[in-house]
Amino acid sequence: MIMLYTTQEQLKKLFSPFGLVTQADLALDPITKRPKGFGFVSFKSEIEAEKALRAMNGRIVSGRLILVELANEK
Template sequence: MSQRMGTKLFISRLSFFTTTEQLKVLFSPFGVITEANLVLDSRTRRPKGFGFVSYESEIQAEKAVKAMNGRIVDGRLIFVEPAKVE
């Protein structure tokens, strides 16, 4: 049937002004966050507009995807999906 979702989410199209702390606050209503980080440009050290959030359980991650995918955050339409694990 379907593959297990996992607990790590990929969030894209974030505002370049979103902070890691804001990301945690935004996604905390759906469960216990074990890790949250924004991907930074190696040269400028500024956010690239995407990041990752990890939860304690798959159920919490699923709730976050359902609630946050396609929402407007800081004037931007964001996308939330399970992170691809290699």
């Protein structure tokens, strides 16, 4: 979970030390348009994504535990 007041730019900045972030999106409630507490980050390469996964999964950020997983393609 990420902080509910985290912006897309902050999410991108949080993950940018691990590689080129090509996209950072926050999941929003469709009715209230407020953040749901999670998001998606895309990297230029799979290696960068794996590096971010290893470094960020289980880390505490702003008092909240961050869980990072590779997204399943649909």
